[in-house]
Amino acid sequence: MKQNDLSASLVILGGGKGIRIGTEKLFLPLGDSLLIEKVIDRTSSWFEETIIAVGKSHVPFMEAFLQGKSCVKPVRVIADEVSNRGPIEGLRCALKVLKTQWAFVIGCDMPFVRKEIAQALWHFCNEKADVVCGRLNGFLEPLHAFYSVSCLPAIEKALKRGHLSLKGFYKDVKVFVVEESVLSGLPGYRRSFVGINTKEELFQLGDV
Numbered sequence: 001m002k003q004n005d006l007s008a009s010l011v012i013l014g015g016g017k018g019i020r021i022g023t024e025k026l027f028l029p030l031g032d033s034l035l036i037e038k039v040i041d042r043t044s045s046w047f048e049e050t051i052i053a054v055g056k057s058h059v060p061f062m063e064a065f066l067q068g069k070s071c072v073k074p075v076r077v078i079a080d081e082v083s084n085r086g087p088i089e090g091l092r093c094a095l096k097v098l099k100t101q102w103a104f105v106i107g108c109d110m111p112f113v114r115k116e117i118a119q120a121l122w123h124f125c126n127e128k129a130d131v132v133c134g135r136l137n138g139f140l141e142p143l144h145a146f147y148s149v150s151c152l153p154a155i156e157k158a159l160k161r162g163h164l165s166l167k168g169f170y171k172d173v174k175v176f177v178v179e180e181s182v183l184s185g186l187p188g189y190r191r192s193f194v195g196i197n198t199k200e201e202l203f204q205l206g207d208v
Contacts, residue, residue, distance in 0.1 A: 006115075006122055008102040008146065010047040011094040012039060013087045014054035014062065015108075025109045026058060028202060034065070035196060036108040040075065046115050048100050050075040052108075053090030055083065086164045091147060092155045107143050109195040117192040121146055121178055130154075130173035136180050136193060142166035144193045 014026040014036065028035040036052075044050040050071070054062050056079040063077050078097060080089045087107075094103060102125050104118055117134075124132045125146050133145035143166070154172035163169070183189040196202050 006046050006048075006104070006118060007100060008047055008104055008122065008125070009094075009098050009100045010043055010050045011091065011103045011105045011147075012036065012043075012050065012052045012108050013090045013105065013143070014052055014058065015087055015090060025107065025196075026054060026062070028109060028196065030202070035111060035202070037065075037069075038111045039106070039108060039113070040069075040071070042111060043106070043113050043115075043118075044075060045072040046118065047073060047104065049073055051094045051097065051103075052077045053080065053094045054078075055080050085159065087143075087166050088155060088159065088164055088168065091166065092152065092159070095147065095149050095152050095155070098149055101149055103147050103149075105143060105145055105147055107195050109197070110144065110193075111196070112188070112191045112194050113144065114186070114188050114192040116186050117144075117183060117189055120183055120186060124176050124178060128174065129176035131170065131175045132178065133175065134178045134180070134183060134193065136183075136190065140167060140170075140175075140177065141193050143195070 026036060030038055052062055054077060059077055059079045066075060078093055081093055082089055091105060106113055121132050130148045130150045131145060134141045151173050154169040157172060158169035
């Protein structure tokens with residue numbers, strides 16, 4: 001077991017077409033800024049570094065957006081090397097440049113992440129696992145999960161087979177599943193995994 005420090009990297013995946021909400025999730029507005037700024041402000045200080053993975057065409061926008069923004073820990077933007085591969089491509093590219101062994105991976109539309117839940121998952125990140133993820137309502141949660149750089153060969157293999165799901169490589173790595181019963185005693189554990197998918201949810205966001 002580790003202590004409560006999170007000596008890992010944070011990876012924010014900036015993809016997502018946002019079909020139900022009407023715009024790409026990277027550009028979701030929140031007040032005078034963007035939702036992703038709330039995500040960065042909430043979570044980036046918990047980790048050694050933050051990597052924002054976006055499509056190539058969005059790199060200039062995100063770099064300009066971050067200019068002048070004061071962050072406690074380093075924040076950098078990386079581009080997908082191959083287009084139209086979805087979140088697994090962002091994960092692959094992020095793992096290639098990590099300064100740490102592990103990455104905590106979330107979406108840019110997840111403003112409710114709680115440090116206590118991340119810490120609970122982090123406790124199980126060791127040499128016996130390549131992926132540490134929660135299972136809620138019987139389903140694995142591939143976002144809001146930890147990935148080791150040791151996943152890279154399996155990710156490359158999955159991509160060669162044309163498997164673009166974030167869980168498409170799980171059968172080729174050691175996955176440690178943290179059951180809901182382990183997390184259920186922590187306040188706000190369900191909300192921590194929630195993403196914003198509709199305009200109503202964005203409007204009702206309130207204080208996160």
